[in-house]
Amino acid sequence: MGSGRITKRAEPTTTIAHEVDTFETAIGGLHVEYVRVGDGARPCVMTSAGTGDAALSVGSVGFSVIAQTETPQDCNVLALITAAPPGAKWNETELRTGHLFAYAPGTTHFAVDPPGTAAALLVLPTNHAASIASDLGLGDPEVGRSMAPLPASPAVQRLSRSMQHCFERPQRLADQIALTRLVEEAVRVLTRHRSSNGTPSRRLDNRAIMRNCVDYVESIGWRQPSMRALCRAAFASESRVRKAFIDVVGVPPTRYFQMRQLSVMRSALIEARPENSTVTEVAMSLGVT
Secondary structure (H helix, E strand, C coil): CHHHCCCCCCCCEEEEECCCCEEEEEECCEEEEEEECCCCCCCEEEEEEECCCCEEEEEECCCCEEEEEECCCCEEEEEEEEECCCCCEECCEECCCCCEEEECCCCEEEEEECCCCEEEEEEEEHHHHHHHHHHCCCCCCCCCCCCCCCCCCHHHHHHHHHHHHHHHCHHHHHCHHHHHHHHHHHHHHHHHCCCCCCCCCCHHHHHHHHHHHHHHHHHCCCCCCCHHHHHHHHCCCHHHHHHHHHHHHCCCHHHHHHHHHHHHHHHHHHHCCCCCCCHHHHHHHCCCC
16 A cells, blocks of 8 residues: 555553543644533543554543644644534534544644534644555645535545544554555545635634634733733724634633633643742732732
């Protein structure tokens, strides 16, 4: 199968998050930050495996979270929704079981995941995808930045079934043959849908507004921003900024940045050395009095 073959065995690892406010996962360079926003009786469980050529993760959410995902500049990501309870949204799109999303390199995605949400993710380096596409006699694989699910096609359905099988049996993540086949199916999907999924939609406006606000607050050290400052950063009115946050993550900007501030503060406290800093100093550095 040429360069499509997985070059070394992928050993699965599992991350389990119980009663926590925040946690993070990293899958083949893909970084996801989760912030707890509600109740849930079960933990969040993520099982992943990766090689130098691809990475796959399957997971389920046991308590309500808001998630922010950073896609690497050199990777494409395919995400299959394997369970979608009411209220689950990715970038304002109401999720349904079986939805398959293709994310472009260098993009940021926001998710609202109630308990029971589950997905399988395939992270594929662009240079490896291009090599496989060349071996298969296809064009360059590339996806647009639209967040709509991929339209149904035989190739999409085959890939969805393969990813679903990995979700049902995580031990398949260590199967070289299964991973090789999965990667080739993914490249076929990326190649065939590169133009059909590249048309921007109005949803991009909301994500751009939120991204501008997040970038601004990050630049001032995650201090709680004023609404006026957020409006200047987003070049939008107060009502438009508020609507963008509610549409994308389900909470208004004040609540969202309170949660992010607490997350940053918690991380700072964990990393702080008791002999060099105090809780008060860490809190005040983030504008918490």
